[in-house]
Structures are given as structure tokens and as C-alpha cells.
Amino acid sequence: MKDLNRRTFMKCMAAAATTVVVGQNVSSASALNSSIIGRLNSADGAYAEQLAFEITSDFKKSPKNFLSQMSGFRKSDINQITGLLFYGYSYENINDLWVILSDLGETSSDLEVKTLSQSMSKSLMLYVESQKQIILSSHPSFTNKNIGIQPRSSTWxxxxxxxxxxxxxxxxxxxxxxxxxxxxxxxxxxxxxxxxxxxxxxxxxxxxxxxxxxxxxxxxxxxxxxxxxxxxxxxxxxxxxxxxxxxxxxxxxxxxxxxxxxxxxxxxxxxxxxxxxxxxxxxxxxxxxxxxxxxxxxxxxxxx
CATH class of the missing domain: 2.40.440.10 (L,D-transpeptidase catalytic domain-like)
Structure with missing residues (x-):
């Protein structure tokens, strides 16, 4: 499962974002609390990438504690967090994420953590299966048709x-x-x-x-x-x-x-x-x- 293509997985994981844009100050997600829900739904562009790395960093510190804090989260929010974790782990080894979730799903004494781990593990497995169906459409080589010069302007x-x-x-x-x-x-x-x-x-x-x-x-x-x-x-x-x-x-x-x-x-x-x-x-x-x-x-x- 290492280094999997994120496109199909994120299609499976993505939930619609409907709130207003978050400001450029994306604070550290040292704990999962009510404020993170708004950030999940509104962090965009580079701020969403940074949020993925923050969440992944916190998950690595204590996966069990991280998942226990997700108690009561909506399924759409859990899907988004799973997608952000996938994004963060894709820079290292996706298999590490799957092993952690699978292990907690089998051994955790916390029923909620166990159930959540199993659900997230299944999401990853479904993604792996979906890879077998990926067929990229044919597409000609893309070339820019600009001619290398544009009108003068006041700036670059x-x-x-x-x-x-x-x-x-x-x-x-x-x-x-x-x-x-x-x-x-x-x-x-x-x-x-x-x-x-x-x-x-x-x-x-x-x-x-x-x-x-x-x-x-x-x-x-x-x-x-x-x-x-x-x-x-x-x-x-x-x-x-x-x-x-x-x-x-x-x-x-x-x-x-x-x-x-x-x-x-x-x-x-x-x-x-x-x-x-x-x-x-x-x-x-x-x-x-x-x-x-x-x-x-x-x-x-x-x-x-």
C-alpha cells in the first residue's frame, strides 16, 4: 500500500466544504476540539496542506489518544480527517498508517477507538481495491500556445x-x-x-x-x-x-x-x-x- 495515488482515495474520502474561508493564520492542531471542525471544512489551498501535516504530526504522537478525541465526530468530519492523514502519510509510507489503524482495530480496549480504527482501515482497503479500476483517459501532450511575448505592463x-x-x-x-x-x-x-x-x-x-x-x-x-x-x-x-x-x-x-x-x-x-x-x-x-x-x-x- 506504499505511495498510493491519492486521487481516487480523496474522491472516496472527500466531504463537501460549506463554511467561510479560514484566515491565513492556521493555528496548530495540538488537540482535536470544536475549532478543528471549522478548519476541516474551510482550510483551503496551502492552508489545507499545512493542516494535513499538523493532524498527521498529532496522530503520530499518540494514535489512540488522537482517535479517542474523535468521539462524537460526524462521519463526514471523520472522512476528512482520514483523507488528511492519508495526505500526510503519502509523503512517507501509507502502509504505516494502515498498520497502526489495523492494530488498534484488533487490540484496543476502547470500543470507540476500536470501531473507528476498523472503519478507517476499511476505507483504506476500499481505496486499494479501487486502484484496480483506475484507467487514465488518453490525452495528447499539453503544450502552451503562447508565443513568448506579451504587451508591456506596469509590472511582471x-x-x-x-x-x-x-x-x-x-x-x-x-x-x-x-x-x-x-x-x-x-x-x-x-x-x-x-x-x-x-x-x-x-x-x-x-x-x-x-x-x-x-x-x-x-x-x-x-x-x-x-x-x-x-x-x-x-x-x-x-x-x-x-x-x-x-x-x-x-x-x-x-x-x-x-x-x-x-x-x-x-x-x-x-x-x-x-x-x-x-x-x-x-x-x-x-x-x-x-x-x-x-x-x-x-x-x-x-x-x-
Whole structure:
């Protein structure tokens, strides 16, 4: 069960998010309490990724205590927590999560913990079975049709063109204020659940954004070791759907077992634009050399 594809699992696990967007201050989930429910349903983009790592970290400290705190949680909330745990463990070894849940399901003296562990273990097993049904649709190689020059503007611009089939990579290009293209690289706009652009934790939403360099983030596993591009939506799906935390960042590559997937070596996110760490460094260097601190990010989707 190591390094499994998250797309189908998150489809099984995902529950609809209906509350307002959480602020950019995602506090530590040192204990499961009533506040975490709102964060489960509203943390979006990079903030959802960070929440997954926080929850995974707390689970590792004491799985039994962690599960005991989930007593009384709704099934939809339990599904979301399971999905976030899966996301966190996917950077290490999914099998470790399954072994822990299976062991508690067999040996725990706490009936609620035992029942919950068994239910979560079954969810993972159902996901494994679903892998046998995965057939990726054929799709032509995606190429950006930009011609390498854009009109002059008052600042730099990042242009991200994503395919409608988000299992495939798109293209990220940076243009200086003079309109010259100064960088081009591959990127991924696929969410862990391959959900709609308009839902929290869904695919990278199209639209225009204010953009600037920030970081680096302390969680280099998920966000990469260099500066990331932070954004604020200004128009389009991102703005209309009240999405937040849509960054451009790096992170650990997908496992080698994913080499056959068209998105390799890029991992899905919770709505951000993923690039390789080497391209993240290149983006950092290019934007550091621009005279303007703030630029424009435009994300569009194009059939190929």
C-alpha cells in the first residue's frame, strides 16, 4: 500500500466544504476540539496542506489518544480527517498508517477507538481495491500556445495555462514588465481529490490574482525549500468562489511508483500550483530580479 495515488482515495474520502474561508493564520492542531471542525471544512489551498501535516504530526504522537478525541465526530468530519492523514502519510509510507489503524482495530480496549480504527482501515482497503479500476483517459501532450511575448505592463506577470484534464501538467511562464518571457516551466493544477475549482481543496481555480514572493516556508516537504508565490484573488473562479491560500510552490517529488502517471514527478495539492523545487528556485531568482515587488498571476484553463 506504499505511495498510493491519492486521487481516487480523496474522491472516496472527500466531504463537501460549506463554511467561510479560514484566515491565513492556521493555528496548530495540538488537540482535536470544536475549532478543528471549522478548519476541516474551510482550510483551503496551502492552508489545507499545512493542516494535513499538523493532524498527521498529532496522530503520530499518540494514535489512540488522537482517535479517542474523535468521539462524537460526524462521519463526514471523520472522512476528512482520514483523507488528511492519508495526505500526510503519502509523503512517507501509507502502509504505516494502515498498520497502526489495523492494530488498534484488533487490540484496543476502547470500543470507540476500536470501531473507528476498523472503519478507517476499511476505507483504506476500499481505496486499494479501487486502484484496480483506475484507467487514465488518453490525452495528447499539453503544450502552451503562447508565443513568448506579451504587451508591456506596469509590472511582471505569471501566466499559468492548465489543461482541462488536470491529471496532466500545464505550463507556467513569467513575463517581465517589458513583455519579454523570462522563464517557462511545467506545473500542476490538480487537487488531491480532483474536485471542482469552485470548492475548497479543489483543483487550482482560474482567475487573476495579485502575486508576490513570500517565505520560505518551514514545511519544506510540502512547500519546497525556496520562496513561494503568495496570492490574493482579484477575479474569476478564484474570487467568485472565495478561494484562498492559492500559492505557487515546490515540495517533495512524487514517489517513483508514480512514474507512469502523466503528472510525474509533481504531486497533487489542495488547490495550489505545484512546480519542482528546481523550478521553484528559478522562479524565486527571476522574481527577485524584478524591480516591482508585486505582480499579476493569471491562471486559465485550455482544451488541448
Amino acid at each position: 506577470k505569471i501566466s499559468v495555462v492548465l489543461p482541462t484534464n488536470r491529471n496532466y501538467k500545464g505550463t507556467l511562464e513569467i513575463y517581465s514588465s517589458s513583455g519579454s518571457r523570462v522563464l517557462s516551466c511545467a506545473c500542476l493544477g490538480l487537487a488531491a481529490g480532483n474536485g471542482s475549482m469552485s470548492q475548497y481543496k479543489g483543483n487550482t481555480p482560474t482567475g487573476t490574482y495579485d502575486a508576490w514572493l513570500a517565505g520560505p516556508h518551514s514545511n519544506t516537504t510540502s512547500y519546497g525549500p525556496y520562496k513561494y508565490v503568495a496570492t490574493t484573488p482579484k477575479s474569476g473562479v478564484a474570487y467568485d468562489s472565495n478561494r484562498s491560500g492559492i500559492w505557487i510552490h515546490g515540495g517533495d517529488p512524487a514517489p517513483t511508483s508514480s512514474k507512469g502517471l502523466p503528472r510525474y514527478p509533481l504531486r497533487p495539492t489542495y488547490g495550489c500550483v505545484r512546480v519542482t523545487n528546481s523550478d521553484q528556485l528559478a522562479i524565486q531568482n527571476v522574481l527577485n530580479n524584478q524591480s516591482q515587488k508585486t505582480g499579476v498571476l493569471e491562471i486559465i484553463e485550455r482544451d488541448t
